[in-house]
Amino acid sequence: xxNEGAEGHDWATWxxxxxxxxxxxxxxxxxxxxxxxxxxxxxxxxxxxxxxPDHRLRVRDIASGIGWEKSRVSHQVTRMVARGxxxxxxxxxxxxxxxxxxxxxxxxxxxxGIRAHTGALEELFWRPVGTDADTLRSVSARVDAAIGPDAxxxxxxx
Numbered sequence: 001x002x003n004e005g006a007e008g009h010d011w012a013t014w015x016x017x018x019x020x021x022x023x024x025x026x027x028x029x030x031x032x033x034x035x036x037x038x039x040x041x042x043x044x045x046x047x048x049x050x051x052x053p054d055h056r057l058r059v060r061d062i063a064s065g066i067g068w069e070k071s072r073v074s075h076q077v078t079r080m081v082a083r084g085x086x087x088x089x090x091x092x093x094x095x096x097x098x099x100x101x102x103x104x105x106x107x108x109x110x111x112x113g114i115r116a117h118t119g120a121l122e123e124l125f126w127r128p129v130g131t132d133a134d135t136l137r138s139v140s141a142r143v144d145a146a147i148g149p150d151a152x153x154x155x156x157x158x
Contacts, residue, residue, distance in 0.1 A: 028120050035116025038109045041076050042085060043117065046110035049086065049102040056101040058091065067150065085109055 029040045038046070044066045049055050057065075063073045077100050080086045085106035091097040102110070129136055 024124060027124055028117060031116045031120035032113045035119070036109050036112035038085070038113055042080055042083075043110065043113045045073070045076060045080065045100075046085065046102060046106055046113065049100065049106070050110045050114075054101075055107070056089070056099045058097055059100060060097075062100060080106070 025040075032038060032040055032043050036043070045062055048062055048065045049057055059070055059073050059077065062068075062077075063070045066073075068076075077086060077088070081088060083105075084103055086100050086102055089099040089101050091099055
């Protein structure tokens with residue numbers, strides 16, 4: 001069976017990229033889970049909070065930063081509150097809104113997650129990419145340009 005499609009595309013190239021992307025994504029998730037005891041969704045939220053000087057963000061800002069819908073972030077935050085990784089705090093300037101703040105347990109988890117994620121990236125991405133980094137950046141930029149800007153999130157407050 002040929003790997004070439006009707007348009008002359010080499011489907012083996014897509015399959016190779018897609019398979020390695022999925023496997024790398026799973027491997028990073030396992031590394032963070034094993035190294036910090038948190039999932040990648042928890043890590044994504046915690047890393048956003050970690051980057052803020054006061055370690056807090058609004059749900060809509062978390063959603064915007066990681067490309068999720070506000071409802072998904074809200075559900076994830078509720079689970080993280082139950083685990084003691086974050087807490088909600090009232091926002092005095094907006095009666096409808098609240099802050100999501102990292103707890104000390106969340107800070108310990110994100111620091112362990114950063115170490116695990118960075119170590120896995122070194123072993124599983126940076127070393128294999130090696131001297132092909134410029135090519136990978138160039139291809140990624142062309143694919144990103146073809147995709148275009150993200151559509152506005154209908155859940156985002158304006």
